[in-house]
Amino acid sequence: MDFAAIFGPLLHILTTPYLLGLIVLAIPIGMFFGAVPGLGGKLGIVLLIPFVFGMDPLAGAVFLLAMHAVVHTGGSVPSILFGVPGTGPDAATIVDGYPMAQRGEAGRALGASLGASGFGGVIGALFLAMMLPVLRPVVLSFSPAEFFLLALFGITFIAMLSGRSLIKGIAVGFLGILVSLVGLDPHTGSQRFTFDQLFLWEGVSVVAAVLGLFAIPEMLALGVKGGSISEVEGKAHRYDIRQVIEGIFDVFRNWWLSIRTAILGAAIGAIPGLGGDAASWLCYGHAVQSSKNPENFGKGDVRGVIAPETANNSKEGGSLLPTLFFGVPGSSGMAILIGAFVMLGIQPGPHIALTGMDLVWSLIWALALANFLSIFVFLAMAPMFSLLVYVRGALLIPFVLVLAFLGAYLSEAAWQNMVMLVGIGVLGYFLKKYGWPRPPFVIGLVLGAIAEDSIHKALAIWGPTFFLRPLSLVFIAMILLTIGAYIWRQYSADPASKEVHYDI
Template sequence: MDELLASGLSVIMQPFTLMLLIAGVVVGVVFGALPGVSSSMAVALSLGFTYSMDPVGAIAFMVAVYCAAVTGGGITAILFKIPGTPSNAATTFDGFPMAQRGEADKALGIALICSAIGGLVSAVIMFLMSPQLIKVALTFGPSELFAVCFLGLSILTCLESENLNRCIISGLLGLFLACVGIDPISSYQRFTWGNSVLRSGVEMIPVMIGLFAIGEVLKQTASHKGIKIDEKNRQQAQAKTVFPSLAEWWKIRWTIIRSSLLGTAVGILPGAGSTIAAFLCYASEVKVSKHPERFGTGIMEGIAASETANNAATGGSMVPLLTMGIPGGTSAAIMMSALTLKGVQMGPLLLLTQPQYLSATFISMIITNILMVGVCVIVARMFAKILSIPYSYLGTTIMLLAVIGAFSTKNAIVDVKLMVIAGVAGLVFSACKFNNAALILGLVLGTMCENNLRRAVAMSAGSFTKVFSRPMTAAIMIIGIVALLYPIVKPLIFKKTTLVS
């Protein structure tokens, strides 16, 4: 463990890598705070910057963007009631009422420090858990790995409770798209229709950039509005950051501890992201509070719960990515695609063959969460100016960054075309109320799912019973099935109980 820590420090503490880390934090905070730029979009847009970096630099930069984007989103959530990223939506419940009472500075202070604590706790848990989980993962065969992928897919039904069926369709569409191209086991062409471009499959990075960046800007183009901020609220953007007193911190200590741990645990679940973590922690704090009626009126606990949890989930989502090569969320999926291009072997072999990357991720998260506080304090002061950038220029710049990101993947124009197609498809997708995150989850996990299941079936000579009767496989599959069916069955049970009562 000490060696791992030392190797991480030695690779990250290089002046150039530190500079990249700082740049990543600034880019992440600004991107995250801009309404309409989610943390996934921030990571997708930052891909273009990483192509010429070495793997450690790319890890440091992307980890910094990812963590800082989630924290940056809290600034606009508090000042303008506009969550910078979806995971900051719960912050508006108490952050904005505090700002309206003239306590914006204090609300910002709580959000920043809680976010940093959440990130630090999750980074430490990630560092302690990853080597142990990797040891377990090394004993996994194809059937167990399939079960873990299935567990990741089972989160599909938790992504959007209102549209369960559409979420499942989106995930299945992602799985279908992952089948396009040459089959990796028997080398048959599937759904290529003789097209040479489709032979290598659907490239993930252009599709992700298209869905998250192009689709979003096109949506804003259609809605004619972009970002609009109330003039009264704009005055709050001059807010400084004031950190609460020790007594106030002591008052919310249990909220921070509970949200850090729960947020990290939710982040570890493949597919569940920081948005679910933030809402879950906020809801559980309301439940355990002696004064639940005060939530939503502008109290510190509300901000602490949501901001601690959403950043804790970022560290948590790195655990399945690093230990099993299964992304914990959309941003982690984008990072995985980019780091795979750099030759980073995500999964159980990471600790054995490239331990420096595991430790680099950990150290990057620690430094990012510390740096973030300072950067956010400065950025929060400049927010009135940053948010006065008209969307006509911001949207165009996002489009140009997206084009560079897609093109630089393989220096191929066809990827730019694919990105545009994905963007337009994403727009139709949204119009049909399908879920982009579920599609990405299916696309990323599809190949892993198929390869592992087919290997497992081949190893058991075609017997599915043998595949699923292995103890670990069966246990994970049962958890996956329960997780998959619970959101579907829950309303039915609830409805029945209500009718009976």
């Protein structure tokens, strides 16, 4: 192993104030784009491309990647405090993060999110570094058959998030799958449920759907309830920093879960086409599935914050691998990043393994440093953020609703998404009011489109025999084990644990 080739770029960044300064500057910018619902890392890259035009290729690439790497760290702030996802993948954080804020543990949830994001980002970068020699054949072995079964595997997690009523969870999940079918058929190009509306040709906006499903109902409920988001009044301000530090320690108390979800998130990120939404929900489902007390999830379990936040940041390291070496974007954000790289004079592709490893290692270390340094930036701000849950709802509701409508519009620059936001918000309100779980809808919406596209391609290439491919058999076994584990757990659970339901 050539340690000089690996650690030389790290030393170069640390001893070059210009590069280190760009990383430090990129961190609060990335957090801002993550914390404002509807903006996200993709828009951040687009808006910052003019500023890096003409820069040194390494400096420009380091700046954009560092900014994009910490977007989800900022996205956890509105998810936890207001139940409004900063970005699509942050929706999974709401399920347990928002209930923690409601019971006066916003600081702890923010601390757990911060620690998990930093830990996941560093692990994701290290995963990429260690797997460079062996991951190429694994990534290339994934075909539409494996994509379909991986999406199906994620859909089985609906059972884990259904609470006391499996029927309700499956019904809401299938509603999400039906909504994912809106748009142009990916193979024939014919319109499906678009009502001749151009903005529906690309399907229902996930950002608008998630904002409507979570933000609108929570603000309506807060307006009806009155008071503040936190249901625990009178928390002394001096405890907030202690809560944040306790949340960071929670990441290391659950170190095995943190490592598993970080590696799983990075592995999912390395598979082109799945994206961050799939990574966060799959890792959240894994946390529920592998827990000895799954009934605690959905009620404010800190592990429900750690799992998706670890995955959100670690998947960036994984998605960088196909982006750089194959020129195939590992996520939608990386697709825009490829364009920025080309503009800077960096041409992704297999040749980079021969001529550009210095650049690759520089980007890996920039990714790790950005996530590590973001801990200290966030740590300074988290106690102030955590106090927002004690502000009166009458002051917060207009602000949050404006953010929600702005996010729905900015996601695709379509005013019709604001109308959709209201419609899905009404649906979300009644789901919340009558105790129907909402997370299965998001799982169905995100994974339904992946499953549909993949099964068409798999059937066209192999026919029904794609189920007999070696990797396909592995995923089928995992799906059967997941269903079996759920049935066994329900059968062996005591009556008290069967009374669980997820209120988010």
